[in-house]
Structure formats: structure tokens, C-alpha cells
Amino acid sequence: MITIKDECCNCAKPGHGCTGNRCTKKHIQHFYCDNCKAEVLYLFSYNGKQLCEDCLPDGVDADEIASVSEEVAL
Numbered sequence: 001m002i003t004i005k006d007e008c009c010n011c012a013k014p015g016h017g018c019t020g021n022r023c024t025k026k027h028i029q030h031f032y033c034d035n036c037k038a039e040v041l042y043l044f045s046y047n048g049k050q051l052c053e054d055c056l057p058d059g060v061d062a063d064e065i066a067s068v069s070e071e072v073a074l
């Protein structure tokens with residue numbers, strides 16, 4: 001599961017360098033494993049689910065896995 005969070009902490013003030021709506025912290029991506037619910041840096045799409053590396057079945061063919069993190073990278 002991919003969640004976009006607004007983490008702009010009202011930095012839209014003079015001198016803080018925040019660009020308001022274009023602030024990069026307004027759209028921070030968080031990846032959560034569908035199986036263990038842990039927040040992870042890298043998420044993989046397998047069998048219709050988005051899983052962390054630990055939850056991927058052993059011996060799964062690399063061709064069957066898509067890196068979700070890369071797909072959505074800005």
C-alpha cells in the first residue's frame with residue numbers, strides 16, 4: 001500500500017525556502033507492506049499484493065516481482 005502524506009510543517013514562511021503547494025514535503029510517499037503492515041523503504045508488487053522483501057515467498061521468480069517503489073518514484 002502506498003500512502004501520500006502531507007508532511008509540510010507550515011514551512012511556508014519567508015526564509016524557510018518552502019514553495020507552498022509545490023513544497024516537496026507535501027507529497028511524501030510511504031510504503032506499507034500489505035502482509036505485515038510494516039512501513040518499508042522498498043515495496044514489491046507480487047500476486048496482486050504489495051509486499052516488503054521479507055514477505056515475498058522464498059524462491060519466487062524475479063520476473064514475477066515488480067518494484068513498486070521504482071514505479072512511483074518521482
Ligand SMILES: [Zn+2]
Pocket residue numbers: 008009010011012018019020023024025026
Ligand atoms: Zn513546506
Ligand SMILES: [Zn+2]
Pocket residue numbers: 033034035036037038051052053054055
Ligand atoms: Zn511484510
